[in-house]
Amino acid sequence: MRVGSHVSIRNGYLGAAKQAVANQASAFQxxxxxxxxxxxxxxxxxxxxxxxxxxxxxxxxSVAHTPYSTSLTxxxxxxxxxxxxxxxxxxxxxxxxxxxxxxxxxxxxxxxDPLASYHLMLEMLNRVLSDWGGSCKILxxxxxxxxxxxxxxxxxxVQVRNLxxxxxxxxxxxxxxxxxxxxxxxxxxxxxxIAKGEELGYWRDLxxxxxxxxxxxxxxxxxxxxxxxxNGYITEKQLExxxxxxxxxxxxxxxxTPDDEGIAHKDEIQTLMQTWGKKx
Numbered sequence: 428m429r430v431g432s433h434v435s436i437r438n439g440y441l442g443a444a445k446q447a448v449a450n451q452a453s454a455f456q457x458x459x460x461x462x463x464x465x466x467x468x469x470x471x472x473x474x475x476x477x478x479x480x481x482x483x484x485x486x487x488x489s490v491a492h493t494p495y496s497t498s499l500t501x502x503x504x505x506x507x508x509x510x511x512x513x514x515x516x517x518x519x520x521x522x523x524x525x526x527x528x529x530x531x532x533x534x535x536x537x538x539x540d541p542l543a544s545y546h547l548m549l550e551m552l553n554r555v556l557s558d559w560g561g562s563c564k565i566l567x568x569x570x571x572x573x574x575x576x577x578x579x580x581x582x583x584x585v586q587v588r589n590l591x592x593x594x595x596x597x598x599x600x601x602x603x604x605x606x607x608x609x610x611x612x613x614x615x616x617x618x619x620x621i622a623k624g625e626e627l628g629y630w631r632d633l634x635x636x637x638x639x640x641x642x643x644x645x646x647x648x649x650x651x652x653x654x655x656x657x658n659g660y661i662t663e664k665q666l667e668x669x670x671x672x673x674x675x676x677x678x679x680x681x682x683x684t685p686d687d688e689g690i691a692h693k694d695e696i697q698t699l700m701q702t703w704g705k706k707x
Contacts, residue, residue, distance in 0.1 A: 428671075429488060430638070431455040432682035432692035438522050439471065440478035447487055448643055449695040451700075454488045456635075459519035462494045465505065465512040465535040470519050479524030482511045488679050490600075490635045491520035492529045492565070499548040500533030506551075513555045513565075526634050526678070526679075527564035529600045532584065535610045537577020544577055551592055556593040567632055568600040572609035572648035574704040579609035581620075585627045598632045602683075603669065604639035604653075610646040614665035621674050638670060638680040638699075654684045655695060667703055 431452030435441045440457070447455035459467035476557045482489055493516050501509040514561040516528045537543040552565065567587065570578035578584065588597045624630045640659025642651035651660035657667065670680060680699070686692045 428676070428695055428700070429453040429679040430682070430699050430704075431487075431679070432684075432686070432696065433492070437473045437486040439659050440519075441474055441481055443482045444478045444487060444489065446483075447489075448485055450696055452692075452696050453486065454490070454635075454681060456490045456492055456529070456681045456683075458494065458602065459491045459516050459523075460494065462492075463496065464494055465496055465508040467511050467515045467656075468519065469489070470522070472522060475519065475522035482524055489520075489525040490527055490529060490679070490681065491516060491523070491525050493531075496503060497530060498533060498546050499530060499551050500536050501551070505609075509551065513551075514558060517555075517559050517561060517563050521561035522599060524613055527562055527566040527569050527598055527600075527638075529566045529635065531568050532570045532578025532587075534570075535577055544575070545583075545587065545590075548587060552587070552597070553592045556591070556596045559596065564596055564598045564634065566598045566600040568602055568637070569611065570609065571602075571605040571650035572590065573650060576609075578647070579605075579611055581611070581627050581629045585629050588632065599629060600635045600637060601633055601675075601678075602637035602639060603661065603666065604637070604641045604683075605650060607641045608643060608647050608649055608650075609647050610650075612663055612669065613645040617665070617669050617672065620669075623674055624674060632676055633675065636670060636675065636678050637683050638666070638679050638685050640666070652684050654688060654690050655682070656698060659691065663702075671703060 430453035640653035643649040
């Protein structure tokens with residue numbers, strides 16, 4: 428079982444990888460640049476290469492996450508910024524040897540045309556990926572149901588990938604809190620969700636899991652993460668049955684849980700490994 432958490436790049440990309448090792452993690456996630464900016468970053472290629480080599484030597488997998496303001500359905504004044512920023516994120520993540528770059532599914536942009544958002548997403552994905560030749564993938568993340576409720580079903584995620592001109596350059600990131608908040612997975616329908624994912628081929632292209640509990644009940648459409656073992660509405664058993672199922676169990680688990688509410692990521696990782704790591 429690979430498990431880790433989101434870490435800071437304040438000490439560079441190699442520093443982030445070393446922090447993951449200090450946390451006793453075998454995977455980690457990072458922002459490739461300022462998480463509040465769509466600017467293009469001139470990054471230290473030597474630092475990125477050192478990160479890649481260090482991860483290989485220590486058997487660690489990494490994944491990047493786009494800045495908060497990144498959207499696959501950008502407003503007209505942010506189309507060019509988003510295009511350049513996404514390519515920049517892919518370049519940095521590829522240099523660091525990462526699996527991919529996590530991008531949130533797009534939002535509803537029209538009350539008149541329900542397909543407008545999907546068309547814009549496909550335009551953005553096709554444009555970016557037509558200019559991208561690296562091995563790092565874009566990883567579409569399911570939404571919690573806010574801002575129009577798009578990206579809450581496995582069917583949507585798979586269909587956008589299938590309709591893209593470059594499906595081989597797209598994978599998926601499943602956020603357990605988002606799935607719970609949207610009602611896609613309510614903790615009791617694990618078998619049905621797994622069966623649906625198998626039918627659609629979703630699990631085949633699942634590259635990373637954001638392992639988060641939820642501070643609100645299922646169907647709330649509120650994206651508020653809680654720690655795995657405290658203050659959450661998802662029980663430990665429900666999470667275990669889901670992420671340790673045969674369809675998901677070999678996918679890296681990345682904690683995006685609070686690390687300032689009584690349990691640090693290092694301790695949470697250690698507890699997860701002790702409770703789930705040795706189970707067949």
